[in-house]
Amino acid sequence: MTTVDDLINVLVLEKINDHEFNGISKSVGSPIVFGGQVLAQALNAACRTITNNRVLHSMHAYFLEAGSLSYPITYQVSIVRDGGSFSVRRVTAHQKGNTIFILSASFHKNEEGYNHQIEMKTNLKQPEDLLSWTDILHQFGDFLPKSLKAFFEIDRPIEFKPQQLINPLEPKDLPPYLDVWFKLKGNTNNLDLATKQQILTYISDYNILISTMNPHASKAHWGNTQTASLDHSMWYFRDFEFDDWMLFSIESPSASKARGFTRGNIFTRAGKLVASVAQEGLIRPIK
Template sequence: MTTVDDLLNLLVLDKISDDAFNGVSKTVGSPIVFGGQVLAQALNAASRTITNQRILHSMHAFFLEAGDLECPITYNVSKVRDGGSFSVRRVTAHQKETTIFILSASFHKKEEGYEHQIEMPINVKPPEDLLSWTDMRKEFGDALPKGLKSFLEVKRPIEFKPTAFANPLQPKDLPPKHQVWFKLKGNIENLDLATKQQILTYISDYNILVSTLNPHASKAHWGNTQTASLDHSMWFFRDFDFSDWLLYDMESPSGAMARGFARGHIFTRDGKLIASVAQEGLVRPIAK
């Protein structure tokens, strides 16, 4: 995948019936299905059963089994509730006879109310001053660890620019934080809000567990640590567009018992908070 059109082709599912949909998978450099893909495809299935123009405001999901890249995923949607203001959907994802994932999503009618938000972090380096993943691969090339180099060589429809990163050649512990600017590649005009939320959900599963590894970066890295998303929650606050860079500001309040907890906020460049994310992941040292 190289552009947003490729990503949309992945996220928009084939309809089997009014409440069942099929999806395929594309690798992001891992031998198993990327969690963000399953999250976004499940939201695509849920949103297509909403007929009253209600807007997704929150979702909560659990990853139960690793997904097989070669096997189609079937998403079954249950219409839990259509109330006066909110509609709730439950989505179950299957491969063959195995349930690999479950999601609950809530949709809210458009209403006016009080507004406030936290401030965007100050003194964040702008994306123009930073190296992208593509730039890192070109600049450091063969000096990168083999696994990291292979990961960065995968073509993606999103450009990522971290404000800082752990130097694999000079490992040292870092604060439990991580910030990444990101931007879509290709034509992003005329995307409706539901589609933008699905794309944002896909992107939200990238990078977030980095903040759980940073405090241990002197000894822990992706090559000697088993990581996997265990659950994922997301809240959507405001409409937005992808025409400029967005900032994903992440932190990890806790790591314990081979699990790391992380949370993040996604801002527009001008400081508008559009979504918040929380995830717990497996962060298991691999025994030598």
């Protein structure tokens, strides 16, 4: 995948019936299905059962088993409730007869109310002053560990520019924070809100576990640590456009018992808070 159109072609599912859909998978450099893809595809299935113009405002999901890239994933949607203001859907993902993932999503009718938000960090470098993953590959590819270089070589529909660069040749412990600018590749005009939310959900599973590894980076890395998303929650606050860089600001308040907890906020470049994310992931030292 190289553009947003390629990504949308993966996220929009094949309809089997009104409550059942099939999805294909694309690798992001891992031998298993990317969690962000399953999250976004499940939301695509849930949204296609909403007929009252309500808008997604939150979702909560659990990853039960790793998905295979070789087989389609079937998403079954249950209509839990259509109330006066909110609609709730439950999505179950199946592959080869196994349940690999469950998600609950809530949709809200358009209402007016109070409005406030936290402020975006002001001491960050702008994306024009930072190296992207592509830049890092071109400038330092010959010095990167083989696995990291292979990861950066995968074509993606998103460009990432991290504030903090970790030198894999001089590992040291770092604060449990990560700030990453990101931008979609290709034409992002005329995307409806549901599609934008699904794409944003896909992106939200990138980078988030890095903050759990940072405080242990002198000894822990992707080669000696088993990692996996265990659960993922997201709250959607405001409409937005993908026409400029956006910021994913992440922190990890805690890691213990081979699990790391992270939370983050996604802002437009102008500082509008678009969404918040929380995830717990497996970060198990390989013995």
